[in-house]
Amino acid sequence: MxxxxxxxxxxxxxxxxxxxxxxxxxxxxxxxxxxxxxxxxxxxxxxxxxxxxxxxxxxxxxxxxxxxxxxxxxxxxxxxxxxxxxxxxxxxxxxxxxxxxxxxxxxxxxxxxxxxxxxxxxxxxxDMPAIPPGVRERLNAQYQEHGLAWLQEQLQLRDPAFYATAETQNPQRLIRALEVLEATGHSITTFRTAxxxxxxxxxxxxxxxxxxxxxxxxxxxxxxxxxxxxxxxxxxxxxxxxxxxxxxxxxxxxxxxxxxxxxxxxxxxxxxxxxxxxxxxxxxxxxxxxxxxxxxxxxxxxxxxxxxxxxxxxxx
Structure with a gap:
């Protein structure tokens, strides 16, 4: 047309x-x-x-x-x-x-x-919880030192429910999930609704x-x-x-x-x-x-x- x-x-x-x-x-x-x-x-x-x-x-x-x-x-x-x-x-x-x-x-x-x-x-x-200053920086530094495999291992160990459905090749998503876990003590999945x-x-x-x-x-x-x-x-x-x-x-x-x-x-x-x-x-x-x-x-x-x-x- x-x-x-x-x-x-x-x-x-x-x-x-x-x-x-x-x-x-x-x-x-x-x-x-x-x-x-x-x-x-x-x-x-x-x-x-x-x-x-x-x-x-x-x-x-x-x-x-x-x-x-x-x-x-x-x-x-x-x-x-x-x-x-x-x-x-x-x-x-x-x-x-x-x-x-x-x-x-x-x-x-x-x-x-x-x-x-x-x-x-x-x-x-x-809505996601606020992350205290320094948490992201520390996780980013650890990612720099240990790589993607370390992020995957941490989440699989500490938050297996999230890891089961996560974009496991996406470091930003994995770091975000660890941020929430460290800041609140709860899985990022608990802050999600359907x-x-x-x-x-x-x-x-x-x-x-x-x-x-x-x-x-x-x-x-x-x-x-x-x-x-x-x-x-x-x-x-x-x-x-x-x-x-x-x-x-x-x-x-x-x-x-x-x-x-x-x-x-x-x-x-x-x-x-x-x-x-x-x-x-x-x-x-x-x-x-x-x-x-x-x-x-x-x-x-x-x-x-x-x-x-x-x-x-x-x-x-």
Missing amino acids: NLVAAQRTKIISNLKTVIIIAGPTASGKTALAIRLAQLYHTSVISADSRQCYREISIGTAKPTPEELAAVPHYFIDSHSIREEVNAGVYEQLALQYARDIFRDNDVAIMCGGTGLYIRAFCEGID TKAQRDFRVIKIGINLPKELLHENIHKRVDLMMDAGLVAEVKSVVPYRQHNALRTVGYQEIFDYFDGKLSLEKAVEDIKTHTRQYAKRQLTWFRKDTAYHWFDPRYPEVIVNWVQQQLQQPS
Whole structure:
């Protein structure tokens, strides 16, 4: 369906609508989000846990200046690395962004690969206890010294119920669970409820993915482009904040290891590619657990546009 035809088609839903575009890194989410935002003259809310930080752009694969100029974006460069942003903060911010967009539009676009943030926006997130200063720093230091296997061992021993369902390859999630355990003496699972928040808007969930070989090719090309764009210099500029959760992630941790003499630069780049492929696999696992997603190949955007238009013509 072309742009003029889409503009003529009346959206007959009695609710405002958020179209969520999710999927693994390097699958083409940004391009699709911009295409849909232009089609419906609306804005994009980022659902990426790192692109909100002004100080890190290359390693987070932010939209280009041209892409940011094409349509309005929320939650890009909105915070400093000095600030703490989590899923609870994101829930409140994203709901306000949606309200702002809905003042003038019937449709908003949400785009990103941070599944926990998207779930918080759609369903709400439980209040978690405050963590005393120093607990996270100590756990991060222990993780640095002993590695992922130590985190896994600690949680399996101390909180087997959580560990049984945890993302055991995600150090941030494991550290968070240990933080809560140490601060309260209780499992993080005791602070979770099964109650989903009710939203006053409709959500349409789109998942996109490429054949594995193409996705891996995109990932490798992206990492090479990051290196050419100055990733090493960017990581060097944020060394004082290296304990921040946003920097304990792929693309930054490997370069820190290079600075520390643990890796050659060549090996660091190789590890970034490997760890990014692993991260993409974890993203897919997360999103595929949600049966509300409708999956598409992003190489055929017209198919997605037509499907979205059909959904918007159906009553909620």
